[in-house]
Amino acid sequence: MVNALNRIVVVLLWLWLLAIIGYTTIFPDRTIALILDLLSQAQAILRVQQMANGTNFLIGQVAVGILAVLIFGSLLWLELWPHRQRGVRLQTVEGGSVELDVGSIARRLTWHLDQLADVITVFPDVKARGNAVDIELEIETAPDIDVPMKTDEVVEVTRDIVEKDMGLRLGRLDVRMRHAPFEEEWIA
DSSP, X not given: OHHHHHHHHHHHHHHHHHHHHHHHHHOHHHHHHHHHHXXXXXXXXXXXXXXXXXXXXXXXXXXXXXXXXXXXHHHHHHHHSOOOOSEEEEEOTTSOEEEEEHHXXXXXXXXXXXXXXXXXXXXXEEEEETTEEEEEEEXXXXXXXXXXXXXXXXXXXXXXXXXXXXXXXXXXEEEEEEEOOOOHHHHO
C-alpha cells in the first residue's frame, strides 16, 4: 500500500517537474514573469488576510504548519520504518509458535542448491508473506546444461526444502537462470 502510494506520488511529481522544466526551457522570460506575478499576488492576499484579522491569520499559520508536519512526517515515518515481517511464523506440533528468519531460509536454500550438479552460484531472495514465503532464485549454471530439466530440478529441490524439510508454505517461486560464459575447456 505504501509502495503504491509512493510510486503514484513520485510519478506525479516527476511529470509535474518535467512539464515545468520543459516550459521553462522553451519560455524562460514568461516563466520568470509568471512566478513573480504569482508571488506578488500571494503576498498581497496574505497581507490582506493578516490585516483583516491577525489572530485568525496566526491560527491559519499554525494549522498549516501542524498539517504539513503530520502529513509529511507520517509519510517519512512510513517510508523509513519498515513494517515488513522479518520471518515466517510456524506452529509447532506441541502447539507452540516460532518465527523463522528469512535469512536462514535463504542460506539453507543456497547451501542445498549449490550442491546440485552444474549449479555455480545461487542468489535467493526470500520474502515473508503471512505464513508463506515468496522466493526469487537467481542461479548461474554451466553453459551446456539442459535448461528445462535443470529448472525442474531446482524447483523440485526448492519445494522439498521449503515445504517438507522446513515445514513452510511456498508462495510464489520465480527462477531466473543465467549461464556462465563458455571457456576454452567447455569448447574443447
